[in-house]
Amino acid sequence: MIFLTALPLFWIMISASRGGHWGAWMPSSISAFEGTCVSIPCRFDFPDELRPAVVHGVWYFNSPYPKNYPPVVFKSRTQVVHESFQGRSRLLGDLGLRNCTLLLSNVSPELGGKYYFRGDLGGYNQYTFSEHSVLDIVNTPNIVVPPEVVAGTEVEVSCMVPDNCPELRPELSWLGHEGLGEPAVLGRLREDEGTWVQVSLLHFVPTREANGHRLGCQASFPNTTLQFEGYASMDVKYPPVIVEMNSSVEAIEGSHVSLLCGADSNPPPLLTWMRDGTVLREAVAESLLLELEEVTPAEDGVYACLAENAYGQDNRTVGLSVMYAPWKPTVNGTMVAVEGETVSILCSTQSNPDPILTIFKEKQILSTVIYESELQLELPAVSPEDDGEYWCVAENQYGQRATAFNLSVEFAPVLLLESHCAAARDTVQCLCVVKSNPEPSVAFELPSRNVTVNESEREFVYSERSGLVLTSILTLRGQAQAPPRVICTARNLYGAKSLELPFQGAPLRAPGSFLSSDRLMWAKIGPVGAVVAFAILIAIVCYITQTRRKKNVTESPSFSAGDNPPVLFSSDFRISGAPEKYESERRLGSERRLLGLRGEPPELDLSYSHSDLGKRPTKDSYTLTEELAEYAEIRVK
Numbered sequence: 001m002i003f004l005t006a007l008p009l010f011w012i013m014i015s016a017s018r019g020g021h022w023g024a025w026m027p028s029s030i031s032a033f034e035g036t037c038v039s040i041p042c043r044f045d046f047p048d049e050l051r052p053a054v055v056h057g058v059w060y061f062n063s064p065y066p067k068n069y070p071p072v073v074f075k076s077r078t079q080v081v082h083e084s085f086q087g088r089s090r091l092l093g094d095l096g097l098r099n100c101t102l103l104l105s106n107v108s109p110e111l112g113g114k115y116y117f118r119g120d121l122g123g124y125n126q127y128t129f130s131e132h133s134v135l136d137i138v139n140t141p142n143i144v145v146p147p148e149v150v151a152g153t154e155v156e157v158s159c160m161v162p163d164n165c166p167e168l169r170p171e172l173s174w175l176g177h178e179g180l181g182e183p184a185v186l187g188r189l190r191e192d193e194g195t196w197v198q199v200s201l202l203h204f205v206p207t208r209e210a211n212g213h214r215l216g217c218q219a220s221f222p223n224t225t226l227q228f229e230g231y232a233s234m235d236v237k238y239p240p241v242i243v244e245m246n247s248s249v250e251a252i253e254g255s256h257v258s259l260l261c262g263a264d265s266n267p268p269p270l271l272t273w274m275r276d277g278t279v280l281r282e283a284v285a286e287s288l289l290l291e292l293e294e295v296t297p298a299e300d301g302v303y304a305c306l307a308e309n310a311y312g313q314d315n316r317t318v319g320l321s322v323m324y325a326p327w328k329p330t331v332n333g334t335m336v337a338v339e340g341e342t343v344s345i346l347c348s349t350q351s352n353p354d355p356i357l358t359i360f361k362e363k364q365i366l367s368t369v370i371y372e373s374e375l376q377l378e379l380p381a382v383s384p385e386d387d388g389e390y391w392c393v394a395e396n397q398y399g400q401r402a403t404a405f406n407l408s409v410e411f412a413p414v415l416l417l418e419s420h421c422a423a424a425r426d427t428v429q430c431l432c433v434v435k436s437n438p439e440p441s442v443a444f445e446l447p448s449r450n451v452t453v454n455e456s457e458r459e460f461v462y463s464e465r466s467g468l469v470l471t472s473i474l475t476l477r478g479q480a481q482a483p484p485r486v487i488c489t490a491r492n493l494y495g496a497k498s499l500e501l502p503f504q505g506a507p508l509r510a511p512g513s514f515l516s517s518d519r520l521m522w523a524k525i526g527p528v529g530a531v532v533a534f535a536i537l538i539a540i541v542c543y544i545t546q547t548r549r550k551k552n553v554t555e556s557p558s559f560s561a562g563d564n565p566p567v568l569f570s571s572d573f574r575i576s577g578a579p580e581k582y583e584s585e586r587r588l589g590s591e592r593r594l595l596g597l598r599g600e601p602p603e604l605d606l607s608y609s610h611s612d613l614g615k616r617p618t619k620d621s622y623t624l625t626e627e628l629a630e631y632a633e634i635r636v637k
Contacts, residue, residue, distance in 0.1 A: 326401045328403055
């Protein structure tokens with residue numbers, strides 16, 4: 001109960017001049033501990049012209065009007081009082097001196113109430129004053145705490161008890177003040193309305209830990225068992241301090257994550273979860289939970305919790321690391337280079353944790369890094385061997401991803417050692433094997449014939465490319481006196497290379513190169529047999545030659561599209577004057593078709609027809625038929 005409330009001071013004074021008024025003064029309120037006493041100070045006045053011989057007075061309880069028969073507290077005329085006040089009330093003041101001070105002893109709660117004084121000057125000169133005093137019976141000291149106590153700011157707390165009993169003086173002590181400061185007792189103080197209080201002060205600087213602390217004050221009366229205690233809880237205001245928060249969090253992609261933030265403050269704080277300046281959730285609470293469902297790598301990062309109230313703020317951060325397998329690597333760099341240049345290729349990816357990055361070529365590791373998101377591959381002075389497919393592989397404990405890329409090295413043609421010509425029976429095949437990038441153009445040159453054939457003439461040349469290697473095949477059919485000279489030339493925008501193709505395998509026979517067994521056979525037959533045999537041989541050769549000519553004219557050009565590579569058509573090299581087709585050639589063509597020779601490709605005929613046998617051939621057009629004829633003529637002679 002607050003009994004130090006400041007109230008106006010009412011004085012009713014009786015004017016000393018003629019025509020004065022009745023008036024009284026007493027405190028509007030006064031307090032006393034139960035079981036103690038209380039002295040209610042009182043003064044009154046009346047007109048001076050009355051000049052009574054004796055002045056009497058009466059104290060009433062709770063009512064100023066006698067007709068209501070209020071309990072009499074004290075009566076100077078008869079000493080008759082209400083039973084509640086018997087032995088408890090007496091007048092301390094001298095009524096003749098206009099002092100009406102009342103003393104109540106051993107007060108109890110039922111004595112609390114309003115007390116009125118009535119002056120009795122005799123006869124009709126009686127007056128009940130409207131002014132009164134309210135008695136409050138208390139059981140606890142009054143602890144006065146400032147309306148706002150802020151942590152870190154010095155505060156003064158006071159303990160006040162009524163000290164209006166002249167017979168008993170209270171003594172004050174603090175309870176639960178350890179660590180807060182030493183009390184200072186100011187002693188007995190007089191209030192504005194004439195009442196007295198005992199005061200003790202406690203100065204200290206509160207901390208956040210003092211919030212809610214119960215601070216007590218005890219009033220005791222020496223030589224009695226009377227003891228009274230009062231307590232007040234400290235309401236210390238302080239800024240937020242975040243006291244609960246996740247440490248760094250690791251979560252696998254797609255999992256559920258909960259982030260907790262708890263703060264201690266008074267009053268409760270406004271908690272806010274933020275990321276990159278964006279508010280994710282907020283509420284006025286002591287703790288706040290942020291739920292993240294099926295986290296993705298995009299949610300990886302730093303999350304901040306902000307706690308604030310009117311007295312300050314605090315913030316803390318937590319890192320969320322989302323673990324995931326590497327993304328498909330990306331490759332940035334030169335994909336096309338010229339032989340001799342330096343090539344730099346960058347392979348990069350993203351993962352958590354950082355991956356092992358490796359670049360392979362044909363299962364061979366070229367470069368690797370551990371726990372890096374980028375890998376740089378340097379190829380100084382690239383060569384054709386560096387051309388091909390590469391793989392960049394990224395892996396960690398959560399998975400593996402790979403990306404393939406191609407490096408194209410451009411270079412001048414290189415004629416490989418596999419390039420050669422070979423003969424089998426009446427066929428000569430020439431292979432020109434070229435390695436180059438970009439793809440070259442290939443041409444075959446026959447110097448002895450002053451003829452050049454290139455790939456555009458597909459009926460003569462068959463080409464096939466495998467990777468960087470181009471294989472061109474020129475097929476020559478017929479019989480020649482000696483292996484032909486063939487020069488292969490490959491050309492692209494970086495240069496040209498030529499090679500005279502070496503001859504491998506069983507070469508065609510030159511004149512006079514027949515085996516000894518053949519010579520023996522001719523010797524046994526004799527000159528006449530030789531002439532007959534030679535004539536038959538010529539007839540057969542001519543017959544076959546004419547049949548081939550007819551076949552080349554009558555058969556469909558689709559024959560060149562078979563599985564065998566195309567060959568050079570012999571009409572480019574025929575000598576003029578060849579005879580017309582004969583009926584026997586048509587028969588032979590029909591027979592050949594029945595024998596399954598329909599798909600025979602066109603050929604380069606290196607021999608003369610039988611109609612040209614009477615002509616003397618030049619040296620470079622000497623044929624096998626003529627060789628045989630010349631040899632037979634020599635034998636006949």
